[in-house]
Structures are given as structure tokens and as C-alpha cells.
Amino acid sequence: MELKVGIIGLPNVGKSSLFNSLTNLNIEAKNFPFCTIQPNIGIIPVPDNRLQKLKDIVNSKKVIHSTIKFVDIAGLVKGAHKGEGLGNQFLHNIRETTAIIHVVRCFNDRKITHITGDVNPIEDIKIVNTELIYSDFEICELAINQIQKKNRNKKNISNLELITLDKCLKHLIKNSPLRILNLSADEKNIISRWNFLTLKPVIYLANISEDNQKNSDYYQKVLCFIEKENSKILKLCIKKESDLMQFNSKEYKKLSQSFDTQRSSLDKIIQASYKMLNLHTYFTVGKKEIHSWTVPIGTNALEASGKIHSDFKKGFIRAQIIAYQDFILYKSENKIKSLGKMKLEGKKYIIKDGDIVRFLFNI
Ligand SMILES: Nc1nc2c(ncn2[C@@H]2O[C@H](COP(=O)(O)OP(=O)(O)OP(=O)(O)O)[C@@H](O)[C@H]2O)c(=O)[nH]1
Ligand SMILES: [Mg+2]
Incomplete structure (x- = not known):
């Protein structure tokens, strides 16, 4: 499977705006749910300040960065696993990714429609996660049936895959994502072909408003909620970043410095995603170019x-x-x-x- 990070969340929470900020592209990000239907794909360089340090020593002409692929996916709604809001197609798009950035609305803005009417980050997370869990549950049941059918005539089969799937099913039924289930490397490996959504690593991205203070409450709540999941959380004001994109790069540099560490937050998101994919970097160094190469750890x-x-x-x-x-x-x-x-x-x-x-x- 191709290594890529999927941007997911409820409709109209800022996924495409984040995608645009990360990729410098300009896909449609408007104030209505389901603005995105087809997934958008962007490839962007991974910031790595070691490259500049190497360049300074070798004095090479060119620097070539490693890249990472992001996919902006349509919003999920309640009932997606049953096909609501084109849910099955969207879930399939998520299944094809290697890791997930889950955008959570943590900003107040009456002008921006919220699909359930109220901003409530914890409920929002639960809606999305429940759909992913339901979808995994269905796949898990299907997998168990398939394997049992295949082994119908065999006696006393000790099938690690079946045992592991059964363990997963019992966990999913408690409305709990598989990433918090204690699975050994062997167990993970044997069920990898089923490509479970809730086994993919996740970064929760709190989309906070320009006024940090107002939203620290929302952010704190998300922070507490995901503690038990052992997932990473980052925060960003996506609107601020989108506004900055309107300026050319020189103005942007000037402005983004005054806008504190906004760009470095984007860099953090890219770097954290790269780590989530279990990738790292080696370099080739020469007068012509410094090149960073991506390989799985x-x-x-x-x-x-x-x-x-x-x-x-x-x-x-x-x-x-x-x-x-x-x-x-x-x-x-x-x-x-x-x-x-x-x-x-x-x-x-x-x-x-x-x-x-x-x-x-x-x-
Ligand atoms: N006030 C405010 N508005 C935002 C923020 N982020 C995004 N928006 C606005 O919210 C609207 C929806 O943004 P999108 O990026 O299209 O959201 P999406 O999650 O891709 O939406 P769908 O593709 O419909 O699922 C746009 O009008 C954005 O300008 C934010 O941080 N603050
Ligand atoms: Mg969108």
C-alpha cells in the first residue's frame, strides 16, 4: 500500500483548508458540508533543518527534500458505515491511507455551519470514531465468517488469525478503537490484510480559533479525552494559516513571523505525520546536491x-x-x-x- 496520510473529520471543520495550507494548493474549501467529495491528493516536502546544515558544510548547489503524501477526504457523518452521506465510499478512501489526521472543530464562528448545530469537540470525535469502529466491526465479522467457512471441514484448527480477529471483535463491540487494544507485533501482522481503520495511527488536530484563550477550554477537553488513547494531539488555527496564504511568499514570511509560530506549527504537523508513517531519512551528500531519502524504519x-x-x-x-x-x-x-x-x-x-x-x- 502507498504511504499516505488521510485528513478526516466531520464535514465543514476545516479539512480542505488545512490541506491547502499544507500543500500550498488551492482546492475548494467553502462554508457548506460535503464541499469535498472526491479525495484531493498533495505531495509536499518534509521540512528537515539538517539539510541546510549539510548544505552549509558541502556548499552544494541543490537541496532535495523527502516528500509526504496527504489526502483530503470528504467529511463523515453519523451512519456513514451504512452508506449515509456517501459514507461507504468515504470510508474506503480512509481505508486506503496509512495514517490519519483527524481534524476537530475547536472554534466558535456562527457563520460557519456545524453539521449537528453545536460545537462540541468530544461529541464530534465520538461520531467519527464510532463510524470507523462500526465499519471495522463489519469487516471483522466478515473476515471471521470467511475463515470459518474455509476451515469448515478441518478439525481442531488453531488459527492465530481467527483468534486475533475474535479478540478484535470483542474489543470493537465495546465501541473502542483497535489502536488501544493490546496486540502483539505478530497479531498485528497477521490481521494486517484486513486494513482496519481504527488500527491506523492518528493525530488529532484541534482547529482552534484566532483567539486562543476562548478556545483553550475546547482544546483542554480534547486533550483529556484522548489521553487514554495514547494518540498525539496538535493544535492549529487553520483560518489564520488560510488567511496568510493570500500573501506572496515574501510578505508571508514577514507576517508569519509576527503571527508567532504558525508556520512552525504546520512543519510540526508534517513532521509528526512523517513519524506516524514509521519513516525516517538518510542523506546522500555531494557538490551537486544534498538529497534526503525516505525509508521505513x-x-x-x-x-x-x-x-x-x-x-x-x-x-x-x-x-x-x-x-x-x-x-x-x-x-x-x-x-x-x-x-x-x-x-x-x-x-x-x-x-x-x-x-x-x-x-x-x-x-
Ligand atoms: N472561523 C473559522 N473558519 C474556518 C476555520 N477553518 C475553516 N474554516 C471555514 O470553514 C469552512 C469549511 O472549511 P473546509 O476547509 O472546506 O472544511 P472541510 O472540513 O473540508 O469541509 P467538507 O469538505 O465539506 O467536509 C470554510 O468556509 C472555511 O473558511 C477556522 O479555523 N475558523
Ligand atoms: Mg473539504
Whole structure:
């Protein structure tokens, strides 16, 4: 499955406006529920200040960032799992993502329609989560039936998948998301093909109003509510960010500085999403360009080499590795080499975040 972060929530809570701010795109974000029907997809660079530090040392001409994919998905309503508000299609869009940003309205604005009439972040979260739980429940039941049917003629089957699905079903029936169920890595792995929505990692994004004070109540409530979930929460005033987008980049820079740390909040969202996808970065460094490459945590050198070029993988000999901190400290490859801090590693070496890598290959 492709690695991407889905932006979800009730209708009209600011999902498309957030998507626009993150991607610098200009898709429709108007004051009516279900403004978005088809998912919008945007690919954006992951901010990483290590790149600039490397550039300053090597004096390279170009910097190429890793990227991350965001999908802006239509709003969910009560009954979505039964097809309300095109719910099944929207739930399918969510199923195709790897991780979720759940936007929660924490702002008061009479002009902006709230689908249930009142701003109530906890109830809003519950509506969305319940739909995801119901949908998982149905899939879980279906999966159990399918497996039982397949094994009908076999006696005494000990099927880990079936046992795990049963454990999930018992948990879902309590209206509880699977991400708080205690599942081992093996159990998670064996049920991964069912792609459960409530097993996807989530960041709750509190969309606060310009006047922070007024909304701190809403935010605090969300904070308390999600504590038991062990999920991450971030806050942002999406409107402020949308307003800033109207200016050109020079004006934006000036304004955003005066608007405290708004841009850095966007960066935080991107970085947190990247982490949620279980990804990290290695670098290739040269005069022509500094390039950051994305790999899932736990990737070995051979797989990582294929990320750059299939020839690197085919003709892989060794990987030259310098730790990021050493590069920053000693600033010269020769010096690092003479200190014995440049390592020659084989195919099975597990790439670490920030490694500066040169692949030696023969084709
Ligand atoms: N006051 C205020 N208005 C906001 C904020 N965020 C979004 N809006 C407004 O709310 C309306 C809906 O925003 P969208 O970004 O289209 O919301 P959505 O969640 O994508 O809506 P659907 O696609 O219909 O589900 C727009 O008129 C936005 O300008 C906010 O932080 N404060
Ligand atoms: Mg939208």
C-alpha cells in the first residue's frame, strides 16, 4: 500500500483548508458540508533543518527534500458505515491511507455551519470514531465468517488469525478503537490484510480559533479525552494559516513571523505525520546536491540503495556510512575517514536516521 496520510473529520471543520495550507494548493474549501467529495491528493516536502546544515558544510548547489503524501477526504457523518452521506465510499478512501489526521472543530464562528448545530469537540470525535469502529466491526465479522467457512471441514484448527480477529471483535463491540487494544507485533501482522481503520495511527488536530484563550477550554477537553488513547494531539488555527496564504511568499514570511509560530506549527504537523508513517531519512551528500531519502524504519542497506537506483541494488558492493553527528562535528570526509568514523557496511546493515550514505556498486 502507498504511504499516505488521510485528513478526516466531520464535514465543514476545516479539512480542505488545512490541506491547502499544507500543500500550498488551492482546492475548494467553502462554508457548506460535503464541499469535498472526491479525495484531493498533495505531495509536499518534509521540512528537515539538517539539510541546510549539510548544505552549509558541502556548499552544494541543490537541496532535495523527502516528500509526504496527504489526502483530503470528504467529511463523515453519523451512519456513514451504512452508506449515509456517501459514507461507504468515504470510508474506503480512509481505508486506503496509512495514517490519519483527524481534524476537530475547536472554534466558535456562527457563520460557519456545524453539521449537528453545536460545537462540541468530544461529541464530534465520538461520531467519527464510532463510524470507523462500526465499519471495522463489519469487516471483522466478515473476515471471521470467511475463515470459518474455509476451515469448515478441518478439525481442531488453531488459527492465530481467527483468534486475533475474535479478540478484535470483542474489543470493537465495546465501541473502542483497535489502536488501544493490546496486540502483539505478530497479531498485528497477521490481521494486517484486513486494513482496519481504527488500527491506523492518528493525530488529532484541534482547529482552534484566532483567539486562543476562548478556545483553550475546547482544546483542554480534547486533550483529556484522548489521553487514554495514547494518540498525539496538535493544535492549529487553520483560518489564520488560510488567511496568510493570500500573501506572496515574501510578505508571508514577514507576517508569519509576527503571527508567532504558525508556520512552525504546520512543519510540526508534517513532521509528526512523517513519524506516524514509521519513516525516517538518510542523506546522500555531494557538490551537486544534498538529497534526503525516505525509508521505513528498519530498512537495510540493500533495500535503501534500490530507493535511489535499481542498478545500485543490482550491483551492490558496500555502503559507506557516516553518522550525521560526525559529519556536522568534523565537517570533512577525509578527517572522518582518518578518525576511523566512516564505516563500510554490507547489505544487511540497518540504516539509521540521518546516516550519510554512499553506495559502492558494480554493474
Ligand atoms: N472561523 C473559522 N473558519 C474556518 C476555520 N477553518 C475553516 N474554516 C471555514 O470553514 C469552512 C469549511 O472549511 P473546509 O476547509 O472546506 O472544511 P472541510 O472540513 O473540508 O469541509 P467538507 O469538505 O465539506 O467536509 C470554510 O468556509 C472555511 O473558511 C477556522 O479555523 N475558523
Ligand atoms: Mg473539504
